Amino acid sequence: MEIIRLAREEDYKFILEISKLTWNGEDYLHKAFNSWLRDGNFYVLEIDGNVVGTVKLSILPDRVGWLEGLRVHPAYRGKGYGKKLHRYIVNIGVKLCEEGKIDTVEFATHLLNKESRKMAEDDGFKSVKRFYFSYREPLEPLKFEKSKIRMEDIWTEDYIPYGWKFLHKTQDSINWLNENAGIGRIENYKFIYSLQDTEPSFFPLDVSREGLAKIIRAMSYYAISQGKKSIGVMIPQGSEDVLSFLIGQGFESMVDFKVPDVLIYRLK
Ligand SMILES: CC(C)(COP(=O)(O)OP(=O)(O)OC[C@H]1O[C@@H](n2cnc3c(N)ncnc32)[C@H](O)[C@@H]1OP(=O)(O)O)[C@@H](O)C(=O)NCCC(=O)NCCS
Incomplete structure (x- = not known):
């Protein structure tokens, strides 16, 4: 079974595993875990009881919903899960805009991160700076x-x-x-x-x-x-x-x- 849900404390072991396998073990995901749990809008993708992906929306000053923490476990990449998580969090951002809690949704990525840029452009983002x-x-x-x-x-x-x-x-x-x-x-x-x-x-x-x-x-x-x-x-x-x-x-x-x-x- 596949489900996107709010992250919970007991997800830490999965998050640590994803973090270790990302960016040559230099990922900060596990370090951000506790503060992101407290902050909210931190979601995971669970497949058959295992957490294999994450995504986070943080509300920055100036009423910006900032997307971060998009990760998919390397064994599950290239199967459309990144895109699902991205779309899910964008919809949360759109909902927060409609509720008047934020004015826009933004994020940053590297030019060479083709997957991330593809998802952004498919989901209606434009590069502003x-x-x-x-x-x-x-x-x-x-x-x-x-x-x-x-x-x-x-x-x-x-x-x-x-x-x-x-x-x-x-x-x-x-x-x-x-x-x-x-x-x-x-x-x-x-x-x-x-x-x-x-x-x-x-x-x-x-x-x-x-x-x-x-x-x-x-x-x-x-x-x-x-x-x-x-x-x-x-x-x-x-x-x-x-x-x-x-x-x-x-x-x-x-x-x-x-x-x-x-x-x-x-x-x-
Ligand atoms: C980025 C990441 C989340 C993508 O997850 P994923 O599950 O592999 O992504 P998907 O399978 O949903 O693919 C997303 C899109 O990128 C496209 N894509 C993949 N590789 C690509 C490439 N080399 N060039 C262009 N597009 C590419 C896919 O085709 C797909 O688009 P499509 O569905 O229209 O075909 C994952 O690679 C990851 O965790 N990377 C390390 C952390 C990271 O870079 N996070 C993003 C920080 S901004």
């Missing part, structure tokens, strides 16, 4: 302080990257990030960072060469302290000067920096 994602091994670490952000710290036009989530640039989002995100400061240079993703990634709030160089080392400190082997950074399309600095610092891109490779999708 792109970012560059790049990564490298940690550099020489530099200890940093915790900090808070203000609207004037944000230099992007419309989205604030927080790992692989992207929040609309509003005061509510700033408040949310101050509550939920990592905000670091090294000298006067601040950055937003997330450790929940596969690799700890950051968004620099200062993009001067000196600022970036220090932020990269501060982020390296954080990654090393968490036993992580790489750091990632999100940069909006149109910031090619920042990219050339990152390339000079040994950052790599899965698409050789030819195009911005992270797509934010919004339900039309």
Whole structure:
């Protein structure tokens, strides 16, 4: 029997298994499990008593339903289950829109994630913004302080990257990030960072060469302290000067920096 239902505590062992088999064991699904259970809108696909897939909708500030946590156990991939879970959660999002609880549904994925892009486009999403994602091994670490952000710290036009989530640039989002995100400061240079993703990634709030160089080392400190082997950074399309600095610092891109490779999708 096949059923999509809300996740329950006893599903953890299945979630841990899926997590271990995804992204070379670097998946954060099992780490997010408890907070996603508490938060709600966390669904699993159960087949004959085994949980083989997951999906989550999180309500972000600015009334956005954010889709994440779409996973199918490798042994069950390519059979249409991903698409079923995706469609199911999109319908939950549409219902929340109709009830006036959110205004839209969004999510982000990598350009090379063909399955995910296919599902998005089939389910009526359109790509509204792109970012560059790049990564490298940690550099020489530099200890940093915790900090808070203000609207004037944000230099992007419309989205604030927080790992692989992207929040609309509003005061509510700033408040949310101050509550939920990592905000670091090294000298006067601040950055937003997330450790929940596969690799700890950051968004620099200062993009001067000196600022970036220090932020990269501060982020390296954080990654090393968490036993992580790489750091990632999100940069909006149109910031090619920042990219050339990152390339000079040994950052790599899965698409050789030819195009911005992270797509934010919004339900039309
Ligand atoms: C992404 C994932 C959930 C897909 O699950 P799945 O059950 O294998 O997906 P489906 O079988 O429903 O396939 C989804 C669609 O992608 C299409 N697809 C699969 N491989 C494809 C490829 N290489 N190129 C283009 N489309 C492809 C399928 O044809 C299908 O579309 P269709 O039904 O119109 O033919 C699964 O691969 C997974 O868990 N990956 C790791 C985690 C991940 O990347 N999650 C998404 C993060 S945004």
